[in-house]
Amino acid sequence: MSPIVNPTANPEVTPFNLERGLAAFRAEIDGPVAAFFSSCVHCGICAQSCPFYLETGDPKYTPILKLEPLRLVWESEFTLWGKIKGALGLQKKVTDAMLAEWEELIYDSCSMCGRCSMVCPVGNDIQAMVRKSREGMVAAGHAPEGLAGAAVRAVKTGSPMGLQWKTLQVQIEHVQTSSGLTVPVDQAGVDYLVMLSSMEVINFPEYLEAITKIFDHAGVTWTLSTQCFEATNAGIQIGNKDIAALLVERVVDAAVALGVKNVISPECGHAYTAIRWEGPNLIGRRYPFRVFHIIEVLDQLRAQGRITTEGKELDRLSLHDPCNLARKSGVIQQQRNLMDLVAEQFVELPEHGRFQWCCGAGGGVSSNERAEPLKLAAFKRKKAQIEAVEPERMVTMCATCRTQLEEGLEHFNMDIPVVGLTELIADHLVDKEEPT
Secondary structure, three states: OEOEEOOOOOOOEEOOOHHHHHHHHHHHOOHHHHHHHHHOOOOOHHHHHOHHHHHHOOHHHOHHHHHHHHHHHHHHHHOHHHHHHHHOOOOOOOOHHHHHHHHHHHHHOOOOOOHHHHHOOOOOOHHHHHHHHHHHHHHHOOEOHHHHHHHHHHHHHOOOOOOOHHHHHHHHHHHHHHHOOOOOEOOOOOOEEEOEOHHHHHOOOHHHHHHHHHHHHHOOOEEEOOOOOEOOOHHHHHOOHHHHHHHHHHHHHHHHHHOOOEEEEOOOOOHHHHHHHHHHHHHOOOOOOEEEEHHHHHHHHHHOOOOOEOOOEEEEEEEOOOHHHHOOOOOOHHHHHHHHHHEEEEEOOOOOHHHOOOOOOOOOHHHOHHHHHHHHHHHHHHHHHHHHHOOOEEEEOOHHHHHHHHHHHHHOOOOOOEEEHHHHHHHOEOOOOOOO
């Protein structure tokens, strides 16, 4: 556990503060939360949907039990029964020691993948309440050091990894040298502002080159922005609405300054969820542009006949659906349409699409160093899926998922390369004819 950043434009480390945390818990308790806690029938079905519980067998990782601090605040302060118990000295209280114990449950053993919410028989949105619980935890100072550091860097530098434009500029120069194409920067009035994640810049620079090639091939106008290039939202991950809103506002300001019609978000670190679904509520107004995932845009171009490919991958390929893309946003068929363009042998994982199993790294778990053993334990569920169909390569469209797949497969001595779908499409583009 670690003291956490103060949610301001100039963050600093602040000490533990139980009262501040309790106030944040109270602020998160609304009608839906009350309805969820009142309607829970304690059936335990949510446990059967959680890879952290299933692969450890430890009942403390049951999703609904992770909400106990929030539930206790609700019961003691918002219910008649809780107030009676309190008057009789029978009501259990949330203490600093309890929050220290629950920090692992709320951060280390939950990727906020939403599978528990999907299977709850009474419709409780458990992952949303984990998100609300993190607001109280971070306000009390009980959040992992890795996420705290990422939040500080995101506010101070614009990137949770501390990247600055000069780092991306080096990648842009490499792409332009390799492809012979121009990567547009600060171009006003174009169709798309492309956002990136730090992980793509550092770990998968081929993603930017793939986009450059595809958009040139399809005749798409687009740009990067020197004002804001990072889409990852550390505020969503750690659970701080003020930081989350600040980071969304930066994207909006950059898009408005360039007058773009659309913003393309990568799926990394809940970036897509943050900018597309939570963003307008966080900043309190509608966007003057639309938000799409890169896979949605590529499938639109395919449907319009603006992407022409040739040849197909001959080895056996399977697909991992990122949770925020498939389960939370319903983007499922689009990636399969694109796979049809490039894959001769495509095999589905068991329980794919909305029902796929999380890789275990989302929700900030990948930035939480101490969660590494739990993350690898949760990956066993994905490992079993992959072993069931024996692919020669895995395909995905999320930098966090891709990193976790690579690390998990290596950890379990499975020699299965992982590739990005956008890069696969770029590899099979028909060369544009040179003008005569």
